[in-house]
Amino acid sequence: MAQLTCRFASQILEVTLSLNAIVPEHATTPSPVLYLLHGLSDDDSAWQRFSAIERYAENYGIAVVMPQVGRSYYTDMAYGPDWYRFLSEELPVISERLFPISTRQEDTFVAGLSMGGYGAFKWALRQPERFAAAASLSGSLDIVEVGEREAPPPEYPLIFDQSPAGSDDDLFALLKRYRTPQACQPALFQWCGRDDALYPANVRFQEAARETALELDWHEGPGDHQWRYWDRQIQRVLKWLPITSPDT
Numbered sequence: 289m290a291q292l293t294c295r296f297a298s299q300i301l302e303v304t305l306s307l308n309a310i311v312p313e314h315a316t317t318p319s320p321v322l323y324l325l326h327g328l329s330d331d332d333s334a335w336q337r338f339s340a341i342e343r344y345a346e347n348y349g350i351a352v353v354m355p356q357v358g359r360s361y362y363t364d365m366a367y368g369p370d371w372y373r374f375l376s377e378e379l380p381v382i383s384e385r386l387f388p389i390s391t392r393q394e395d396t397f398v399a400g401l402s403m404g405g406y407g408a409f410k411w412a413l414r415q416p417e418r419f420a421a422a423a424s425l426s427g428s429l430d431i432v433e434v435g436e437r438e439a440p441p442p443e444y445p446l447i448f449d450q451s452p453a454g455s456d457d458d459l460f461a462l463l464k465r466y467r468t469p470q471a472c473q474p475a476l477f478q479w480c481g482r483d484d485a486l487y488p489a490n491v492r493f494q495e496a497a498r499e500t501a502l503e504l505d506w507h508e509g510p511g512d513h514q515w516r517y518w519d520r521q522i523q524r525v526l527k528w529l530p531i532t533s534p535d536t
């Protein structure tokens with residue numbers, strides 16, 4: 289795999305950002321692509337530093353694009369930059385220009401951990417025509433509850449102002465769009481460890497998803513909020529993804 293770290297200018301954010309990607313260098317056709325999202329305290333280097341994602345992705349001939357969004361919860365901030373617009377509008381265009389990746393929905397996937405699990409499900413549920421599948425590992429899936437914590441992230445009011453309840457940033461509100469079968473609906477994979485503080489929110493999300501027409505593969509097991517579990521579970525995600533056109 290080729291590993292590419294690049295710096296580019298985001299027109300939406302009006303700032304220079306970095307991006308990490310791993311791309312099959314011997315593929316003769318555009319590669320399937322996994323957008324892989326980081327957690328609250330991480331950046332675009334985290335998946336490569338703390339997991340063996342490059343080794344795992346190579347087995348599937350899939351490119352992996354790892355952006356950075358700071359501590360934004362992948363959201364257009366009430367008092368700050370439009371990180372969701374960057375993610376969902378600009379990042380795919382830039383990635384398709386820079387890397388030999390497929391633009392087909394059936395070849396496009398998104399996954400993430402913690403804040404990134406929230407970002408992955410939000411992106412896939414808001415733009416279902418873009419993705420074949422999405423995965424959340426230890427996802428921070430109840431964004432309303434994040435604001436009700438004893439010590440919410442200090443940025444929370446800047447991101448969500450009063451409350452994201454019922455908005456397009458609320459995954460439970462987005463789920464309601466899928467109460468009946470939709471023309472486009474990504475397959476979902478969700479994992480959370482039972483010792484994780486985010487486990488109850490994950491259970492609530494999978495219960496709410498059961499009330500929809502979405503196909504959700506829900507997994508739980510021993511574990512808390514640590515890379516040793518995400519390194520293991522991302523292998524499971526790659527195996528689960530419906531990758532149809534690898535060319536390695």
Ligand SMILES: N[C@@H](CCC(=O)N[C@@H](CSC=O)C(=O)NCC(=O)O)C(=O)O
Nearest residue numbers: 327328329330401402403404428434441
């Ligand atoms: N409380 C701290 C650190 C917690 C944190 O950053 N958790 C991450 C994942 S850990 C590694 O990436 C996260 O995304 N949490 C989301 C959440 O809603 O808790 C802090 O606030 O920095």
